[in-house]
Amino acid sequence: MITKDTTLREVISKNHMAQSILMSFRVGCGVITTNNDKTIEEISSEYGIDREELIRQLNFNRYY
Numbered sequence: 001m002i003t004k005d006t007t008l009r010e011v012i013s014k015n016h017m018a019q020s021i022l023m024s025f026r027v028g029c030g031v032i033t034t035n036n037d038k039t040i041e042e043i044s045s046e047y048g049i050d051r052e053e054l055i056r057q058l059n060f061n062r063y064y
Contacts, residue, residue, distance in 0.1 A: 002058045004041040004051060008032055011040065017061045025049050 002011055012018045012032070022032055027047055035043065040058075044051035 002040065002055055004044075004055065005039050007037055007039055008043065009036040011058055012036070015058055015061060018058060021054070021057050021061060025054055 002014060006014075008018075008022075011022075015021070019029070019032060022043075023029070025047070027043060027049070031043070031047075038046075040055060041051060043049065044054060
């Protein structure tokens with residue numbers, strides 16, 4: 001399960017759709033590759049993203 005403490009690296013390894021989902025929240029490829037040790041909470045705070053919605057989508061889509 002993806003939580004606020006999950007790093008981008010872990011998210012990408014757990015969810016094959018993660019990069020597309022992150023990009024839909026306006027987190028670009030450069031951010032994903034250079035900040036992969038940051039947590040969902042850190043990225044959400046830095047980019048003004050609704051953390052709970054991002055986590056919901058990442059967890060929902062990891063099975064499809």
